[in-house]
Amino acid sequence: MAQRKIDELLQDDIGFGDLTSEILDPNVKIKAVVVAKGEGIVAGTEEASYAFSRLGARVTVRKHDGEKVKPGDILMEVEGGAREILAAERTALNLLMWMSGTATATAQMLEKAREVNPKIVLACTRKSPLPIFDKKAVEVGGGDPHRFRLDDCLLLKSNHLKLLGGVRMALQKIRKSFTKKVEVEVGTAEEALEAAMYGADIVMLDNVPVEEVRRTVELLEQKGLRNKVLVEVSGGINPSNVQEYARAGPDVLSSSYMTMHAPALDLSLEIL
């Protein structure tokens, strides 16, 4: 049901109508292709197809979500009214460019991380302008979407802990739901241990040096709690330090790099 969001993107971009394309004869039909001008992993083909089809065009996808492309590759063919295809162009290509950029960055960072830690998970965050598209793109790239909203897992952050009197008190007060996991943000190995002892399913080390990650993993192992909790690390993870953090042994790295700073995949719409 991301369709309503795409309808809104189209409507916000088109307004009273595409003044420029209105010059074109309403009966002119064209065939166009979306061509890669860069290299990466494709994501957003369903979304872009929907945007074109909403204005009456027929789309044939040539490269599906998850496939690799290089410059010159055709991602999709579009047939329909010239006016309509050009009116949908920006919205459709924006979705495809952003989502492919995010998927590509996710796959690249994940690959790096797994070279040194083969089971590690790479997750995104809620720092995401268009979450319904961004989260999906991360999944296409092999990443984990993390929480979708404030309602789908309990994440006690430092502000909650401050208000509730620390990790232990907070974990004793929370109203659990049996279908939801409980995660706690911690700053040291000792806090992580406390969280694990009082029932957290996941501990998130936020903005800590690599060394603290390593110390946390070791402390949890010593105390026999390593299998009780997942260890997540967040804060400033990016392509340049992802391997270093991965090597320290956590289960999950989460980063807003993929949804906030990944370069979009360069694309163009070419009329045949």
Next chain:
Amino acid sequence: MAQRKIDELLQDDIGFGDLTSEILDPNVKIKAVVVAKGEGIVAGTEEASYAFSRLGARVTVRKHDGEKVKPGDILMEVEGGAREILAAERTALNLLMWMSGTATATAQMLEKAREVNPKIVLACTRKSPLPIFDKKAVEVGGGDPHRFRLDDCLLLKSNHLKLLGGVRMALQKIRKSFTKKVEVEVGTAEEALEAAMYGADIVMLDNVPVEEVRRTVELLEQKGLRNKVLVEVSGGINPSNVQEYARAGPDVLSSSYMTMHAPALDLSLEIL
């Protein structure tokens, strides 16, 4: 009327409710501050204030749109229910981080460009995930928002020209509206000249080398048409080449760098 969009961002993020903050006593009131962790120009204060106030908090803005901040500066103070402030946190900070990042990048690129071309205009594009916020942030940074939608100026792009038989034919066929300008995308100085001769208000050189920009400006001057059209340059403009393009003498540089790749301003919400 960006309020409806902010309501939607809040609603999409909160869903059935902020499970974590529901542990907090509904009567606990807190005072918190939004603190800069990086350096930049602030934008989005009205938007972030609205997001907090929508959940009942009172906001006092300490740094208004357009002001500079450095690490440790307080942007705004927020007072209200602990539950509500934490539920709005992510949405409010996302808006402030993105918009400030965009405003900062705009101001920096513009400053560089004006060192060598004091009257140049820096504009953004429609490659923008949340246009109503992105365009405003560009304006806060001193930039020009360019077209808001497909309905507020005629922009004949290469695909239109292809379908209409070239610059001259296209300019003769368009249905003008006396309140709207006409812009034409061109690839060479000669096409720019043709556009100027047939009534374009703006020519946009897309994806051309610096040298072609210079040649265009000179050709238009030779033919006495330099004052008839604005010369815009687009395609791959970024902080590293902005000065070089500005020096070639165009009126406007347009770039999606500010709305697509500018680093967000790092911020945090700290409970006092």
Next chain:
Amino acid sequence: MAQRKIDELLQDDIGFGDLTSEILDPNVKIKAVVVAKGEGIVAGTEEASYAFSRLGARVTVRKHDGEKVKPGDILMEVEGGAREILAAERTALNLLMWMSGTATATAQMLEKAREVNPKIVLACTRKSPLPIFDKKAVEVGGGDPHRFRLDDCLLLKSNHLKLLGGVRMALQKIRKSFTKKVEVEVGTAEEALEAAMYGADIVMLDNVPVEEVRRTVELLEQKGLRNKVLVEVSGGINPSNVQEYARAGPDVLSSSYMTMHAPALDLSLEIL
């Protein structure tokens, strides 16, 4: 994307369902025609077709937007469920009646005006109950839609000038966007001159006698500024005085007559 507005019109009119048509057998299919009972220019065929098709009917347009009809002419044929066609009838015919009425009035006023001033433009205003349909109908009738919204050109009205210290001061203060034109409302030839001198693209003489229009055109010519600005006249323009104003030599006449007072084209839906 006017579809959402038509969906809303249908929904507001139908509510819980068309009580009357529910008597009809759900399997009864009918063929009906929309017949002109008056004379005029057709507009709104896409909108009416969409309204019928939204309830499952198939429409064949016999008279397209811009064509003339006289009493007895068939505008469209509609086939589908009797219940559905009768439920959509009022919404579909309202759109067709209003838009055709507006297009007809536009064409008639424009014809009169062009008899005496062959290049004159006739524009509508924002005094329009359903702008997305009204503006389009004006275009079908050969008119200019003028500003769509407060965001697509700068129009300094007398209230702005009062607050900003007059024409010159206002024009020096405005924040321009290179894609948007600047228009100034003036009350005399001298003010028009001032606006032209300080960079206005358009001057709008509001509620002035014909003589003042003539004087403005002459003054601008004397000062060599006639080609620098478009002269628009507004305020009480209607079929009875349109020719007189046109003869005075402005570039544009704008009027709310077409969208506010034009008689609707009389139509009826007849089951075959």
Next chain:
Amino acid sequence: MAQRKIDELLQDDIGFGDLTSEILDPNVKIKAVVVAKGEGIVAGTEEASYAFSRLGARVTVRKHDGEKVKPGDILMEVEGGAREILAAERTALNLLMWMSGTATATAQMLEKAREVNPKIVLACTRKSPLPIFDKKAVEVGGGDPHRFRLDDCLLLKSNHLKLLGGVRMALQKIRKSFTKKVEVEVGTAEEALEAAMYGADIVMLDNVPVEEVRRTVELLEQKGLRNKVLVEVSGGINPSNVQEYARAGPDVLSSSYMTMHAPALDLSLEIL
């Protein structure tokens, strides 16, 4: 709950923002008045007040719905930010102008009709671009709103009768709801009689000459059914023939004149 519609009108008119008013200092507060430039009955004060207040202005209504105004009278005072008042101006004044025009026309036609038929009711139709405002304006003018939607009374029109085998058959087949009245469109006195005999609550003579109205009233009286049904007349009723139709003795005259062709009340916003 007309508020959502007014929000939508504002949003459609403002878009990305009121470019012109953005020049004004955001801190400038003004006081302005809405002044009548014509004569009529006021309607729409709540709606216009809401539009101004939505952008933060405070409104004091000086002439309430139903009061008479003459040129120079002040309808309301508005205080608040200059930017915001000017951004809401068009939407607020449009509502006030249209609704007052409709109320005025309703009151005038009703007065004429009641001179000759003191108990007659004047109703509007569903030929109305903005029903939630138009229907209310008719009520302010003393008129009857008629059906709001297809779901609030059964109205068998000629197309229904054609499909159902005539008045009697249709009345026998309808699925009644005990809270809803049943109305039948008829073309002759005899059909009206048939409708009355088979249980119609209201008969609507559509597009008939005055003489047929008179004949219907008499026939129903002769048959002792005059008190069983309300007689409504519709089709081309306007200020010039309203008295003639009223004199023929029906209970209700319905007309789309008030919502489709009534002149708007001329108003202006003046900054003090």
Next chain:
Amino acid sequence: MAQRKIDELLQDDIGFGDLTSEILDPNVKIKAVVVAKGEGIVAGTEEASYAFSRLGARVTVRKHDGEKVKPGDILMEVEGGAREILAAERTALNLLMWMSGTATATAQMLEKAREVNPKIVLACTRKSPLPIFDKKAVEVGGGDPHRFRLDDCLLLKSNHLKLLGGVRMALQKIRKSFTKKVEVEVGTAEEALEAAMYGADIVMLDNVPVEEVRRTVELLEQKGLRNKVLVEVSGGINPSNVQEYARAGPDVLSSSYMTMHAPALDLSLEIL
């Protein structure tokens, strides 16, 4: 136009996507049936079909609205993508289960009531969580939908009477619309008589014993007003007392039992 509500139900249930069904191969097509596990009258087939079809499935209805089913009967066949059918399942089945439950309860109560009072009408109320579906289900079961909203008939309740000075005063003050009926809530036979004398179309005896209903019917008959008003009884009517109330001779029984407490029809979706 209940489609928008169904879209909303789907969207609220699906959110970011059906995590579970995403495991399934996107190309797997299935055929499934909706099977009754209980006995009752079917309602909601159009609504459930729409929900499935919105996600791309094709539906063949085997038991239409109003038909009886027993355990094992197939209501509809659904063909399409496995992912999509499972994502729509809950929403589609919820609609079908609730609406069938309501229709069944309506038919059963009505049958009981008509055994002792063959012309009696059974109506629902506005105590209904999803009125557009609930009201329709009542109609499928042979019941009357009563008022749809506060705008489709005047119903003077005890709070109105209190504020207006009693039945007579209230009936003299109301602003009637000729297409709308007037109903008055009363507590005794004498009040019912007063309402009938002053023009009420319907009297509603609310929360009264059976004996008072009988007394009201008799009093109205004695006074020759029984044919002037419909007598409705409401308040605590349910399957156990419906016959007793019906026997007392009113025209209408209204109850929230069918829309608030009727057991849903048990159904399951079985993949073939």
Next chain:
Amino acid sequence: MAQRKIDELLQDDIGFGDLTSEILDPNVKIKAVVVAKGEGIVAGTEEASYAFSRLGARVTVRKHDGEKVKPGDILMEVEGGAREILAAERTALNLLMWMSGTATATAQMLEKAREVNPKIVLACTRKSPLPIFDKKAVEVGGGDPHRFRLDDCLLLKSNHLKLLGGVRMALQKIRKSFTKKVEVEVGTAEEALEAAMYGADIVMLDNVPVEEVRRTVELLEQKGLRNKVLVEVSGGINPSNVQEYARAGPDVLSSSYMTMHAPALDLSLEIL
């Protein structure tokens, strides 16, 4: 953000306006109370307050969510315009009645279940007409909301298992997200064991006899997996059998009784 849903309920109920309350003088202010006519636990006070306040009334809550009431107790006081309070009455009281009914039923079933199994959890399902209100009411009554949507935990139901080749295959194929739990619907103790062995966090025994629940608990204990999975039981759980199922030793009972069949709490609005 349930506010948008309440706005929609109000708008759907009010339509063009509350015809009846429009008779009241717009200046009449009243004070009213919401009084319990039955016994139960209150829920929905914030929702009802919002509904009244949306039309301008001020509400003072006397009994908060979770408190017990008996006949005659005052839940809230409402002050404001008579018209507005009566227009909001039905929507506000519906929310309060339903949510209190659901909270009451939840508390009662839970109490019964905990008499025999003190740590048992009682959860609702997605068979819920207005989930955002129903889920909250269940929480007020001490219950667990279970999944909010298809996106907040993976629940492999029998249809998924059928398509994926059984429990083990399904659990090996699923794409996990580290923040989401995995639940599997099973029909026997042996299937539950298989699910536990292959990593399910929760097993749901659906529509099984009490004996099978007991057998499952015992088998999991024998195999040392009782602490690895939560055992949930669903299908036909209601007040009459809840204790029997609880006694068999599962962790969670889930039931649609509370959101589908719980009697609403009887309430009335009384004007003082």
